[in-house]
Amino acid sequence: MKKIILSAMMLTGMLTFAQEGKLSVSGTVDVYGTVNTVDGPGAPGLLVDAPGTATMFGLGMANTIFAYESGKAGAVVDLAYGPRSADASGYGGIVNQMYAYYMINDALTVTAGQFNTFLGYEVISPAANFNYTVSYLFNAGPFTHIGAKLDYAASEDLSFMLAVTNPHGNFGTGYGNEFAQLGFQAGYKGQYLNIAYGAYGADGFGATDQLYIDYTGGFDLTESFYLGINAAHSSSADAKSGYQGAALYLQYAATESLSLGLRPEYFALNGDANADESVTAITLTANAALTDNLSLIADLRFDSSDDMMIEESGEDSLTQLTVAAVYSF
Known part of the structure; x- marks a missing residue:
């Protein structure tokens, strides 16, 4: 009888909890x-644990939010679960994001926890990217941060963000008390200037003065x-190293359900440790919405580097064709 009463009390509490707030569940599943064109495996940009060994069919990730x-x-x-998210997700390769937020007023929101980076154009989830394979700029990171941030919407067009986080790559376990990383973002009409400065905590890198400057934006040139x-x-x-690069994302809506794209990219390492090594990648993409939930994405990608910088392939050039199915719910 006590179990029946306790179960009834728990059910009443759950129903009350649901009525007071709003719970939503969404996510994605993708396979490829x-x-x-080389004698061996390799698929740059697939975000698997070892992209140099990727071949034939593979799992992307299951993402539940x-x-x-x-x-x-x-x-x-x-x-997020799966090889696509293993390197990019946070603690344990499972927790992509975990945070709480409080809206001080209509314009000001404070967030604390683990959240995806504000740097860069592409994101971890394949459903939010036009291309399926990701750029070298994205793979250079960071992917996520642990800390707190303050977002301020000055108007519909103008916004600012301030963040104090762990050195990226430091998920609160296994590292020392390195100097924190500071972040700033200014956004105006879809154009964003992002800056991060501080320590780099992953893999014992040891730099306390790592600087990131990033511009992300876009323009509708025509209706399509x-x-x-x-x-x-x-x-x-400190580390005597770094990188720089740029990528363009040209996308043409051929029909309501089919879009074609071109992503040219240049990426280079710099500093004493890297001797100005560089790589270029050109990706042709067809993105077709088969239903409201299911998309088929085909990437034909050409990577070239005289410095053997193609992602873990050991080749000076590589052409790959990747076809992926991405289901969103």
């Missing part, structure tokens, strides 16, 4: 097939033609 909001506060738990832009620079006097 890939081939290349639980979001709850009640009044001025809310929380998000974003879980869009141009996206990402340019970034990173440097460290």
Whole structure:
């Protein structure tokens, strides 16, 4: 009898909880097939644990996002499983995001926890990217941060963000008390200037003066033609290394369900440790919405580097064709 009463009380509490707030569940599932033109495996940009060994058919990731909001506060738990998310997700390769937020007023929101980076054009989830394979700029990171940020919407067009986080790559376990990383973003009509400065905590890198400057934006050139832009620079006097690069995202809506795209990219390492090594990548993409939930994405990608910088392939050039199915719910 006590168990029946306790169960009834728990059910009543759950129903009350649901009525007071709003719980939503969303996510994605993706799979792919890939081939290349070299004698061996390799698929740059697939975000698997070892992209140099990727071949034939593979799993992307399963992404499930639980979001709850009640009044001025809310929380998000974003879980990602699979080889696509293993390197990019945060603690344990499973927790992509986990944070709580409070809306101080209509313009000011404070967030604390683990959240995806504000740097860059592309994101971890394949459903939010036009291309399926990702750029070298994206793979250079960072992917996520742990800390707190303050977002301020000055108007519909103008916004600012300030962040104090762990050195990226430091998820609160296994590292020392390195100097925190500071972040800033200014956005105006879809154009964003992003800056991060501080320590780099992953893999014992040890730099305390890592600087990131990133521009992300885009323009509707016509009703059917869009141009996206990402340019970034990173440097460290401590580590005597860094990188810079730029990518364009040209997208043409051929029909309501089919879009074609071109992504040219240049990426280079710099500093004493890297001797100005560089790589270029050109990706042709067809993105077709088969249903409201299911998309088919085909990437034909050409990577070239005289410095053997193609992602873990050991080749000076590589051509790959990747076809992926991405289901969103």
